[in-house]
Amino acid sequence: MVALAKRKQDEFQAFYTNCNYITSYMVGLLQCHGDVSILDPCAGEGAFIEGLMAVNDVPNITAYELNNDSVKILQSKYSDSSNIKIEQEDFLLPFQLNFKKFDRVIANPPYGAYQSPEKRKQLKNDYPRLYAKETYGLFLIKAMELLKDNGRLVFIVPDTYLTLHMHEGLRKELLRSYEIESIVLFPSNFFPSVNFGYAGLSIISIVNKTPSNTYSFPVYNGLSTSKELPDLLTAKRKKYEICRLTYSQLSNNPSSAFFLPSKRWINLALSTNSLKVGDICSVVTGFYSGNDGKYLRRSASVTRGVKKYAIINSDEVCNDDLSIKPPLDGLNNSSCWVPIVKGGNKRFYKSSEWFMDWSEEAIYDYKVVNKKRARFQNPQYYFHQGIGVPMVSSSSITASLIDGRLFDQSIVGIFPKNKSENLTYFMLGFFNSTVCNDLIRTINASTNNSANYIKKIPVIMPNEMMLNQITNEVKRVLTLSKKRDIAYDDLIKLNKYYDGLYGAKSA
Ligand SMILES: C[S@@+](CC[C@H](N)C(=O)[O-])C[C@H]1O[C@@H](n2cnc3c(N)ncnc32)[C@H](O)[C@@H]1O
Numbered sequence: 001m002v003a004l005a006k007r008k009q010d011e012f013q014a015f016y017t018n019c020n021y022i023t024s025y026m027v028g029l030l031q032c033h034g035d036v037s038i039l040d041p042c043a044g045e046g047a048f049i050e051g052l053m054a055v056n057d058v059p060n061i062t063a064y065e066l067n068n069d070s071v072k073i074l075q076s077k078y079s080d081s082s083n084i085k086i087e088q089e090d091f092l093l094p095f096q097l098n099f100k101k102f103d104r105v106i107a108n109p110p111y112g113a114y115q116s117p118e119k120r121k122q123l124k125n126d127y128p129r130l131y132a133k134e135t136y137g138l139f140l141i142k143a144m145e146l147l148k149d150n151g152r153l154v155f156i157v158p159d160t161y162l163t164l165h166m167h168e169g170l171r172k173e174l175l176r177s178y179e180i181e182s183i184v185l186f187p188s189n190f191f192p193s194v195n196f197g198y199a200g201l202s203i204i205s206i207v208n209k210t211p212s213n214t215y216s217f218p219v220y221n222g223l224s225t226s227k228e229l230p231d232l233l234t235a236k237r238k239k240y241e242i243c244r245l246t247y248s249q250l251s252n253n254p255s256s257a258f259f260l261p262s263k264r265w266i267n268l269a270l271s272t273n274s275l276k277v278g279d280i281c282s283v284v285t286g287f288y289s290g291n292d293g294k295y296l297r298r299s300a301s302v303t304r305g306v307k308k309y310a311i312i313n314s315d316e317v318c319n320d321d322l323s324i325k326p327p328l329d330g331l332n333n334s335s336c337w338v339p340i341v342k343g344g345n346k347r348f349y350k351s352s353e354w355f356m357d358w359s360e361e362a363i364y365d366y367k368v369v370n371k372k373r374a375r376f377q378n379p380q381y382y383f384h385q386g387i388g389v390p391m392v393s394s395s396s397i398t399a400s401l402i403d404g405r406l407f408d409q410s411i412v413g414i415f416p417k418n419k420s421e422n423l424t425y426f427m428l429g430f431f432n433s434t435v436c437n438d439l440i441r442t443i444n445a446s447t448n449n450s451a452n453y454i455k456k457i458p459v460i461m462p463n464e465m466m467l468n469q470i471t472n473e474v475k476r477v478l479t480l481s482k483k484r485d486i487a488y489d490d491l492i493k494l495n496k497y498y499d500g501l502y503g504a505k506s507a
Pocket residue numbers: 011012013014015016017018041042043044045046047048064065066067070089090091092107108109110111113
């Protein structure tokens with residue numbers, strides 16, 4: 001989320017590049033020598049135009065902008081400059097560009113700007129393989145299409161395109177038809193007045209040139225302030241180069257993700273054709289009643305949601321072992337409230353504090369009357385033995401046991417498949433380990449643990465003796481977690497086992 005979330009900013013995402021170091025670095029990367037045509041597809045108040053004019057005498061600039069107020073400012077600044085053309089148009093919609101192409105494009109596009117449902121529909125139609133909700137990817141792809149052969153573009157955008165599943169289409173297009181010259185990563189607070197909770201920022205430079213399979217490009221990281229950005233235009237850049245990414249390698253990664261090999265063992269684990277969580281476990285999302293205020297109750301120990309949720313009476317709770325014959329059609333007696341495992345980052349064991357109405361009438365409501373709002377999804381896993389990982393982590397990934405209970409849609413349920421049923425404790429420990437956290441955060445840099453990412457985590461199997469040792473240690477920590485919260489020190493022994501399996505300490 002963007003810290004400054006005013007309505008105006010929601011609509012246009014108008015964060016201006018009022019940082020000279022960022023603009024001068026981007027203008028430097030663009031390399032505008034001689035008589036080049038330049039496009040700024042969302043010019044705002046002209047931060048890049050000013051930057052370009054400071055180093056080039058009369059650059060030929062076409063600037064698009066949608067917002068009335070910004071257009072007025074642009075016109076007042078540049079109406080006397082015949083080389084600067086201001087167009088008040090929506091850059092994302094098909095308008096008459098007369099198929100003009102440009103030598104250079106520079107932009108700070110809106111990130112996730114609001115779009116009407118009709119416009120989103122049209123964009124989905126125009127760019128079926130792209131994620132139409134996130135405007136920066138659409139600006140990027142459209143600008144790429146408007147580059148002349150060997151033309152160059154420089155964009156400042158969130159770093160989520162590197163790994164997020166929904167940007168797969170954008171990554172594939174980049175790898176197929178363009179040479180990425182460089183990517184620099186830095187925290188969003190380099191940008192005055194902006195601070196994303198969910199991602200960092202990046203500046204990417206791209207040339208319209210068909211790449212060879214062996215093509216590679218540098219990634220820079222580790223800058224401490226925006227003042228260091230212009231260093232990347234000099235020989236000092238070597239100091240910040242964390243890796244070179246090769247197109248052949250990126251194309252082979254799951255969903256062509258741009259993993260950054262910060263640690264060699266992660267690179268090895270992700271690049272081999274190793275077993276993945278999805279090969280040995282079913283990874284699924286859980287249940288939602290459609291009306292928790294009515295169907296969910298809490299134990300008296302829960303202090304959250306006291307107004308919304310009634311307290312459960314202990315004689316209404318079904319205490320049977322529901323894993324023996326999962327009651328998927330409901331329970332027909334008065335003890336018909338079943339324990340449900342919910343989100344929240346507690347490791348190993350969450351005691352039963354929440355209960356769902358599982359009467360036959362309630363089931364009829366979830367499945368029939370209210371089926372549009374309710375999610376009676378993946379019922380074949382309800383009341384089974386498995387592991388629950390909250391969809392969003394607070395800091396590290398955490399996991400707890402689903403022992404014959406229901407699980408709700410805010411957690412991802414992981415159920416070892418038939419032949420791997422003996423792995424439940426091993427996997428429970430794994431999902432609480434630092435190696436697992438390093439792996440999933442490389443697969444996806446945000447704190448999101450959706451089923452798609454979890455499925456891709458590589459699993460290295462222990463031999464039988466090691467499996468027994470790990471299982472016993474997990475059982476010990478599990479017992480402890482029923483008495484108190486698990487601290488980092490409780491996990492030292494377990495982390496050593498998983499570090500050893502993945503070679504995490506030696507690499
Ligand atoms: C993040 S601001 C950047 C402005 C300027 N390039 C800068 O760096 O200061 C994005 C700009 O895009 C404009 N904008 C948003 N949607 C647009 C669209 N569909 N077509 C053209 N401009 C748009 C906004 O009004 C805003 O001025």
